[in-house]
Amino acid sequence: MLEIRNLHACVDGREILKGIDLTIPAGEVHAVMGPNGSGKSTLSYVLAGRDGYKVTEGSVLYRGQDLLAMKTEERACLGLFLAFQNPVEIPGVTGVNFLKTAVNAVRRSRGQSELDAMQFLKLARRKAKELGVGEEMLRRAVNTGFSGGEKKRYEALQMALLEPKFMILDETDSGLDIDALRVVAEAVDSFRSPERAMLVITHYQRILDYIVPDKVHVLAGGRIVQTGGKELAVELESTGYAQFTEQAA
Amino acid sequence: MIDTTPWLDALHQAARVRSDAAGLPTRRDEAWKYTDIGALGVASFPLAGRPQGSLPTVAPLTTDALQLLLVNGSLQVLPGAELPAGVVIGRLDGKASAELVEAHLGKVIPAEAKSLAALNSGLFDDGVLVRVGAGVTLERPIEIVSVGQAGGDPLAFHPRCLLVIEDGGAATLVERHQGSGRYFSNSVLEIALGAGASLRHYTLQDESPEAVHVATTGIELAAGSRYAGMLVQTGSRLSRHETHAALAGDGASFELDGAYVGAGKQHLDNTTFVTHTAPGGKSRQLFKGVLDDQSHGVFQGTVRVERAAQKTDAHQLSKTLLLSEQAEMDGKPELEIYADDVKCGHGCTVGDIDETALFYLRARGIDAETARQLLIEAFLGDVLEKIAAEPVRTAFAAVVGECLKGAHATRRTNDHHQG
Ligand SMILES: Nc1ncnc2c1ncn2[C@@H]1O[C@H](COP(=O)(O)OP(=O)(O)OP(=O)(O)O)[C@@H](O)[C@H]1O
Ligand SMILES: [Mg+2]
Numbered sequence: 312m313l314e315i316r317n318l319h320a321c322v323d324g325r326e327i328l329k330g331i332d333l334t335i336p337a338g339e340v341h342a343v344m345g346p347n348g349s350g351k352s353t354l355s356y357v358l359a360g361r362d363g364y365k366v367t368e369g370s371v372l373y374r375g376q377d378l379l380a381m382k383t384e385e386r387a388c389l390g391l392f393l394a395f396q397n398p399v400e401i402p403g404v405t406g407v408n409f410l411k412t413a414v415n416a417v418r419r420s421r422g423q424s425e426l427d428a429m430q431f432l433k434l435a436r437r438k439a440k441e442l443g444v445g446e447e448m449l450r451r452a453v454n455t456g457f458s459g460g461e462k463k464r465y466e467a468l469q470m471a472l473l474e475p476k477f478m479i480l481d482e483t484d485s486g487l488d489i490d491a492l493r494v495v496a497e498a499v500d501s502f503r504s505p506e507r508a509m510l511v512i513t514h515y516q517r518i519l520d521y522i523v524p525d526k527v528h529v530l531a532g533g534r535i536v537q538t539g540g541k542e543l544a545v546e547l548e549s550t551g552y553a554q555f556t557e558q559a560a
Numbered sequence: 561m562i563d564t565t566p567w568l569d570a571l572h573q574a575a576r577v578r579s580d581a582a583g584l585p586t587r588r589d590e591a592w593k594y595t596d597i598g599a600l601g602v603a604s605f606p607l608a609g610r611p612q613g614s615l616p617t618v619a620p621l622t623t624d625a626l627q628l629l630l631v632n633g634s635l636q637v638l639p640g641a642e643l644p645a646g647v648v649i650g651r652l653d654g655k656a657s658a659e660l661v662e663a664h665l666g667k668v669i670p671a672e673a674k675s676l677a678a679l680n681s682g683l684f685d686d687g688v689l690v691r692v693g694a695g696v697t698l699e700r701p702i703e704i705v706s707v708g709q710a711g712g713d714p715l716a717f718h719p720r721c722l723l724v725i726e727d728g729g730a731a732t733l734v735e736r737h738q739g740s741g742r743y744f745s746n747s748v749l750e751i752a753l754g755a756g757a758s759l760r761h762y763t764l765q766d767e768s769p770e771a772v773h774v775a776t777t778g779i780e781l782a783a784g785s786r787y788a789g790m791l792v793q794t795g796s797r798l799s800r801h802e803t804h805a806a807l808a809g810d811g812a813s814f815e816l817d818g819a820y821v822g823a824g825k826q827h828l829d830n831t832t833f834v835t836h837t838a839p840g841g842k843s844r845q846l847f848k849g850v851l852d853d854q855s856h857g858v859f860q861g862t863v864r865v866e867r868a869a870q871k872t873d874a875h876q877l878s879k880t881l882l883l884s885e886q887a888e889m890d891g892k893p894e895l896e897i898y899a900d901d902v903k904c905g906h907g908c909t910v911g912d913i914d915e916t917a918l919f920y921l922r923a924r925g926i927d928a929e930t931a932r933q934l935l936i937e938a939f940l941g942d943v944l945e946k947i948a949a950e951p952v953r954t955a956f957a958a959v960v961g962e963c964l965k966g967a968h969a970t971r972r973t974n975d976h977h978q979g
Contacts (some may be wrong), residue, residue, distance in 0.1 A: 359919075359923050360922075360923075361919050361923075362915065362919065363915075382922070382928070383919065383922040383923055383928075384922045384923075384925050384926060384927050384928065384931075386923075387922070387923055387924055387925035388925045392923075393923055395920070395923075398920070399916050399917050399919075399920040400917075401914075401917045401920065401921070401935070401938065402938065402942075403935075403937075403938025403939060403941045403942055404934055404935070404938045408934070409921070409924075409934070412926050412930065412934065413921075413924035413925050413926055416924075416925040416926050416927065416930070417924075417925040420925065452938075469924060473924065473925065
């Protein structure tokens with residue numbers, strides 16, 4: 312589903328990604344762990360197509376197409392979803408307006424009919440309830456004044472509404488309380504299907520108890536330095552990244 | 561010239577002498593540093609005569625509005641409806657309600673030398689008088705529509721209005737400026753609020769794209785009176801909207817919000833002077849502008865708190881969003897404080913579209929153009945939302961929305977040419 316080949320990328324003229332190779336077939340969940348500043352979020356932004364993240368070498372194939380040639384919104388319409396590490400506050404844009412615009416943009420691109428206000432509200436309320444997102448949060452401005460945990464639930468709600476094919480979860484677990492982590496992680500896990508795939512970026516193996524990964528990768532110094540199974544995450548909890556940072560430096 | 565009274569003639573005469581001698585202000589005058597009022601040749605525009613031919617009809621913004629129509633500064637239509645006791649809506653000729661007019665006209669806004677208000681005082685030919693008597697709440701909004709109609713040749717006119725709300729009275733005023741062709745509209749509106757009186761005032765400046773618009777609004781607030789204003793500017797080629805508020809009685813409250821959208825070579829100036837002379841007053845101003853292409857915005861706000869005005873709470877804020885690199889904003893908020901126990905604040909920000917927010921929206925499948933539109937509307941939204949009267953809010957928002965779309969249309973063609 313996603314094939315990353317020798318991906319190099321710069322931010323502000325500084326090379327952050329230094330040759331990433333990563334293939335995630337449909338139906339699989341891959342976890343990426345790694346020290347702070349190793350380039351995990353940078354990788355997620357490059358995949359989502361953020362301005363200012365310049366690819367200098369390499370390629371990314373997504374569902375057989377050249378991902379890097381597409382605009383951000385085209386990638387999203389083709390089912391790529393990034394749950395942000397730091398969701399953005401947008402004062403003045405209400406949740407309902409934002410979510411409805413997004414859902415209908417994606418539906419249009421799939422050749423589905425747009426939802427009217429009533430249909431959308433019904434859907435949004437149901438999904439919000441499942442994820443423990445309060446209904447009043449839908450009326451508030453996007454992420455504005457939300458607590459850290461509320462923002463993460465809101466990301467999960469967006470994912471549930473947009474029904475993506477490939478999900479990148481950038482530290483969706485951090486900031487969530489223990490119960491919320493379970494609710495959100497189970498919701499994400501229920502998205503697993505043979506047609507979907509996921510990249511779960513995390514610092515803790517707890518979320519991987521709910522969303523059991525097929526593979527765990529360690530990203531350090533802008534490269535994947537080790538790949539293993541679920542047990543690698545457990546191992547890292549005790550060993551830390553010292554071995555890799557030395558190696559990368 | 562309509563038939564007037566001797567004292568009104570004297571007022572005209574005195575003002576004319578003052579403005580003839582001094583002429584129009586220039587950019588060398590401190591208050592006009594950012595706006596060159598003479599640049600488009602308005603000084604030589606001939607005075608408009610009485611409008612000829614059929615009158616334009618303008619659908620009122622609210623169905624229950626008491627509409628007055630001025631064409632080229634001349635009052636053409638007065639509301640036919642029967643008015644509640646204590647309410648006068650009529651022609652400002654110095655004869656009707658003579659005492660009232662004499663007490664206020666030219667007093668709220670004195671005809672200072674080299675001011676556009678003096679030019680108006682010297683030349684206005686016709687105008688509107690509104691009086692809401694003590695303790696009367698006028699439920700139906702008054703809507704004053706000023707239409708400029710210029711044919712092949714440019715013309716100038718000087719509409720004049722006086723609105724007096726006596727103690728404890730309340731009213732809503734909708735003020736609209738629009739038209740076609742090349743003209744210079746130089747209006748003056750004087751508002752006197754008695755003790756405990758209140759006014760909601762919604763202004764839409766949607767003048768012809770070739771028009772030069774100058775408006776001077778004066779508001780005098782007696783004790784415990786309340787003014788809540790909204791000033792939306794979308795039209796004209798060059799505009800200067802000046803508001804002078806005097807919080808002269810204890811505990812008066814003045815609130816003015818502004819929203820403006822500039823595109824092309826438009827120049828939009830919002831200038832305010834708020835003076836607190838009595839204790840316990842509160843003033844709030846929030847101006848938000850979106851400037852595209854080579855448009856130019858100005859916000860000059862002066863808040864003056866005199867020694868006697870203890871416990872004043874005054875705040876002014878100007879925020880501007882620049883959509884193009886050639887758009888320009890001059891902001892000059894000023895506080896002059898002579899009292900010691902006050903709460904005052906001011907600020908001025910100029911920025912462009914939040915790229916992070918744009919990315920977030922696009923990452924959810926929303927195309928770049930729609931995402932930009934959402935962010936711009938949101939920027940102005942919190943100002944427009946403050947319009948309490950729903951039909952007025954919808955109508956103002958629609959005009960602003962159209963302007964933003966227009967700005968976007970030019971952007972798209974520009975992008976296309978570049979790409
Ligand atoms: N706009 C920027 N300008 C300069 N450097 C940047 C910019 N954005 C990111 N970086 C740098 O790129 C490196 C990688 O950052 P990134 O956010 O991808 O790390 P991360 O692996 O996600 O870390 P964390 O675990 O803390 O979230 C860091 O050193 C960071 O300072
Ligand atoms: Mg990160």
